Each structure stands twice: as C-alpha cells, then as structure tokens.
C-alpha cells in the first residue's frame with residue numbers, strides 16, 4: 001500500500017490531535033516532527049513512535065523523503081512556513097484560520113498557484129454529516145433561489161487561555177491576528193461559503209467587541225487584545241447576503257445553528273432541518289443522518305474519502321479523489337473576516353475591492369525557518 005509520508009511542524013495541542021488522527025489512517029505515516037519546544041516534541045515523538053525530530057523548520061522542509069508537510073503553528077506563522085514549504089516542493093496542510101490577515105492568506109494562495117503544489121486548510125465542518133446532507137439538498141436545487149445565510153457560533157464563556165483552555169497565543173494579535181471571529185468564525189463561515197458555491201463578496205460591514213470581565217492575571221500574561229464577539233452583514237453576488245454572530249463569551253442564551261434561506265425551502269444546519277412548504281402547509285423535516293452515513297460507507301464506499309479533513313487530504317494526495325478547494329474557501333472566509341475588522345476600524349461599510357488594498361501582513365519573522 002502506498003503511504004503518504006508526513007512531517008508535522010508544531011507539536012502542541014492540535015499537533016497532537018493530528019498525530020492521533022494520522023495514526024487512524026492506514027495510508028498515512030508521520031516520519032518527522034518539528035517544534036522549538038524540544039521537551040514537547042520528544043514527548044510526542046515517544047508517544048507516537050516518530051524517530052526523526054528537529055527544532056529547525058528549514059531542516060524538516062528539506063527532508064527529501066517527505067511527501068507532505070502539516071503546519072500546526074499559531075496563525076501568524078502559517079503564511080511564512082506554508083509558503084516556504086510549497087516553494088520547497090512539499091504539498092502542505094495548514095491549520096485554520098488560513099492566516100492572521102487576508103494579505104497573508106492571499107500570499108499563501110498565490111504560492112500554491114505558483115508552485116502547483118497542493119494546499120489544504122483544515123476546515124473540519126465541511127466533513128460533518130450535516131454539511132453532507134445539506135449539500136445534497138442544495139446541489140439538487142431544492143432551496144430555489146438562495147438569498148440569505150446566517151453564520152452563528154456560540155460560546156457562553158470560553159475565551160482561550162483567559163477562561164481556561166489553550167495557550168495565550170490565541171488571544172493577542174501578534175500571534176493570532178484576531179479573536180472569536182477568526183478562530184471559530186472560520187468554521188461556520190467556510191461551511192456556508194462551501195455549501196453555496198463560494199460566492200463572490202461585494203461589500204461588508206460589522207462590529208467587534210471585548211467587553212466582559214476576565215481574570216486580570218491571565219489578561220496581563222497573554223496581552224489579551226482580540227474580540228470576544230464579532231457581528232457583521234455581507235452582500236454577495238446574485239442578491240445573496242450573510243449575517244454573522246460569533247461569540248467566545250456573551251451574557252446570553254445559545255444562538256440557533258447556522259442557516260440558509262431560499263425561495264423554495266430553507267435549512268438549519270445544526271440540528272439539520274429542512275424547512276419547506278407542501279400543500280400550503282409548513283414542514284420542518286428532520287434527516288436521519290446516521291442512516292445516510294451508513295449507506296455512504298457501505299453502498300457508496302468512496303465517501304470514506306470525506307470522513308475528516310485529514311482522511312480527505314491523504315486520499316486526495318493518493319489520487320483517490322479531487323481535493324475540495326479548501327484554500328479558496330479559506331481565502332474567501334478570510335476576505336469577509338478582514339472586511340468586518342476593517343469596518344470596525346474605519347467605522348463604515350467596506351467594499352470587497354478595498355480589502356486587498358487595506359489588508360496588511362501580520363506574518364512573524366521565524367528565525368528557525370532557515371536551516
């Protein structure tokens with residue numbers, strides 16, 4: 001069996017999750033690890049049986065027997081490492097969000113096109129049963145003219161680090177680029193853009209907030225300066241609009257799941273419900289997702305190539321399926337996220353064409369990128 005040989009850069013929380021996932025994929029083999037935290041890298045290497053280890057990213061990127069590189073670093077390190085990896089001839093998988101700014105995401109996308117290497121961004125919601133079922137309704141035209149989407153993400157109180165989970169790099173713009181809207185919004189916005197065929201943005205307006213009290217010690221230690229709540233409204237081509245609300249922390253009740261509205265029918269994505277009208281009566285139809293999933297894995301077995309972001313990546317590299325254009329979806333997600341941020345800064349609506357002009361790189365200098 002052909003195996004894809006992988007080097008994982010960044011062996012923190014998500015790096016370990018990736019190692020665990022690759023261990024479940026027979027066609028994947030992690031052959032090298034890289035982290036500046038040598039103790040953490042050695043712990044992961046011992047736990048997952050990876051012998052080759054280096055604290056130097058440039059060294060890993062130059063290993064000739066690696067087919068693909070997996071970037072599990074903080075957001076503002078994604079672009080420099082991914083671009084170097086693509087230029088050194090490696091297919092590259094990168095964690096979400098694509099980058100801490102639109103300018104950096106665009107540079108990654110350009111490097112993918114220049115090099116002809118594959119670039120895949122982790123957008124886990126694209127592989128959920130809900131997304132797969134929703135896609136069937138939409139691709140079949142059941143919704144009619146789709147005119148509005150609502151992207152929602154709710155956490156009552158779960159800002160990274162200051163509320164407990166994860167590291168301080170999530171909550172300052174130097175390493176992360178942004179807060180709730182960037183970190184979790186990416187999953188919900190990308191899901192809707194994927195389902196509606198990656199529509200073209202026309203304009204966007206929005207607001208971001210950081211209002212709620214937090215542990216002062218952790219605030220100071222992390223340099224917390226990102227949004228805990230992002231809201232916005234965007235206009236896309238063909239009369240399509242999207243509104244957003246993404247919370248890491250809010251004094252309020254859970255928001256209903258994301259939704260898509262069409263002239264003939266609508267969808268709520270979580271729990272998946274198909275809203276329609278029949279014989280002049282309103283129907284709210286539940287879908288048996290487990291039955292759908294069972295059939296997909298038995299009768300239509302090739303759908304296993306879409307079990308998760310990593311399954312999909314490995315099978316796309318093996319040539320078993322076409323890679324979903326996650327780099328394009330993530331780039332367009334970044335475009336509208338940056339638009340909301342710019343709208344907050346400039347206190348006005350932002351036209352799509354202004355975003356590439358106004359966006360600035362947030363990429364960090366990485367001393368260990370050179371061998």
Ligand SMILES: NC(=O)c1ccc[n+]([C@@H]2O[C@H](COP(=O)([O-])OP(=O)(O)OC[C@H]3O[C@@H](n4cnc5c(N)ncnc54)[C@H](O)[C@@H]3O)[C@@H](O)[C@H]2O)c1
Nearest residue numbers: 010011012013014015035036037072073074075095096167
């Ligand atoms: N933690 C999660 O639940 C989660 C979930 C999905 C996506 N992500 C994404 O994964 C990325 C990383 O998040 P994380 O939670 O794993 O962070 P983390 O802090 O746990 O891990 C980051 C690792 O990168 C290493 N590192 C930093 N600079 C380096 C350098 N120059 N060279 C080599 N290694 C370096 C650190 O030592 C650390 O081990 C982020 O983009 C985040 O958005 C995280």
